[in-house]
Amino acid sequence: MEALDLIRTLNARPAVRSFNDRSVPLEVLRQIIEVARWTGSARNRQPWRFIGVSDKELLEKLGALGAYAQHIAAAPCALILLSADNGFQDTEFDLGKVSQTVTLAATALGLGSCLATIYPEANVTKAATLLRVESGWRPHHAISLGYPGAPMPGKRAITTGRLSTLELLSTHRL
Ligand SMILES: Cc1cc2nc3c(=O)[nH]c(=O)nc-3n(C[C@H](O)[C@H](O)[C@H](O)COP(=O)(O)O)c2cc1C
Numbered sequence: 001m002e003a004l005d006l007i008r009t010l011n012a013r014p015a016v017r018s019f020n021d022r023s024v025p026l027e028v029l030r031q032i033i034e035v036a037r038w039t040g041s042a043r044n045r046q047p048w049r050f051i052g053v054s055d056k057e058l059l060e061k062l063g064a065l066g067a068y069a070q071h072i073a074a075a076p077c078a079l080i081l082l083s084a085d086n087g088f089q090d091t092e093f094d095l096g097k098v099s100q101t102v103t104l105a106a107t108a109l110g111l112g113s114c115l116a117t118i119y120p121e122a123n124v125t126k127a128a129t130l131l132r133v134e135s136g137w138r139p140h141h142a143i144s145l146g147y148p149g150a151p152m153p154g155k156r157a158i159t160t161g162r163l164s165t166l167e168l169l170s171t172h173r174l
Contacts, residue, residue: 010104010107010108011104013107013112014160015112015113015114015115016112016113016114016144016146016148017071017074017114017144017152018071018074018112018148018149018150018151018152019074019075019076019112019144019146019147019148019149020146020147020148020149021076022076022146022147023054023076023077024054024076024077024111024145024146024147026052028109028111029050029052029077029079029145031105031109032079032102032105032106032109032145033050033102035101035104035105036050036098036101036102036105038101039094039097039098039101040097041090041094041097041098042088042090042091042093042094043090045084045086045088045090045091045094046094047083047084047086047088047091047094047095048081048082048083048084048094048095048098049082049137050079050080050081050082050102051079051080051082051131051133051139052077052078052079052080053077053078053079053080053131054076054077058130058131059072059073059075059077059078060073061130062078062080062118062127062130062131062142063116065118065119065123065124065126065127066116066117066118066119066123067119068116068117069116069117069118069142071114071116071144072116072142072144074144075144075145075146076145076146076147077144077145077146078116078142078143078144078145079102079142079143079145080127080131080139080141080142081095081098081099081102081139081140081141081142081143082133082137082138082139083095083137083138083140083141084136084137085135085136085137085138086136092140095140095141099115099141099143102143103115103143106143106145110147111145111146111147111148112145112146112147112148113143113144113145114143114144115141115142115143116141116142116143116144117140117141118139118140118141118142119140124138124139124140127139
């Protein structure tokens with residue numbers, strides 16, 4: 001497959017919030033991080049760390065820490081994204097970049113994934129306590145990972161599809 005098609009195919013994979021029982025081996029998580037660690041970041045700060053969780057009880061507790069985080073509880077595994085609490089404007093942008101790489105690598109390995117936002121701030125603190133996160137790091141987001149199960153029945157609450165290139169791109173003298 002051509003590079004552009006490959007990127008399009010991996011990137012266009014919809015979020016997966018329903019998983020089968022197959023567990024995600026540690027080796028697969030390592031493969032994902034081995035790819036993701038090459039993501040560029042502002043001043044090469046690499047302001048990210050990751051915690052893999054497969055403990056069911058912990059996944060259930062984490063799934064309660066955001067209004068739309070329940071899919072964590074339904075997943076066999078979650079990768080918690082820790083962002084450096086360093087006050088730099090670019091940190092969350094960097095985290096977005098690395099999570100995209102994680103998602104692409106997961107898709108390439110046949111896994112489904114979905115982002116989860118841990119909020120409000122009190123829940124970020126709760127997640128940090130549950131995960132025994134070192135000070136200086138904050139778990140604002142997580143990525144559910146697993147082998148896709150049957151799609152969830154019912155109407156989706158959020159729209160799918162994307163804006164067209166025409167809607168997205170404007171130019172000055174190209
Ligand atoms: C920063 C960010 C935060 C997100 N937080 C959540 C979340 O808390 N819960 C959830 O179910 N999906 C979450 N998502 C997934 C989005 O809802 C999903 O990417 C979007 O609806 C497009 O879905 P689709 O690719 O299936 O069309 C998040 C995505 C991003 C990029």
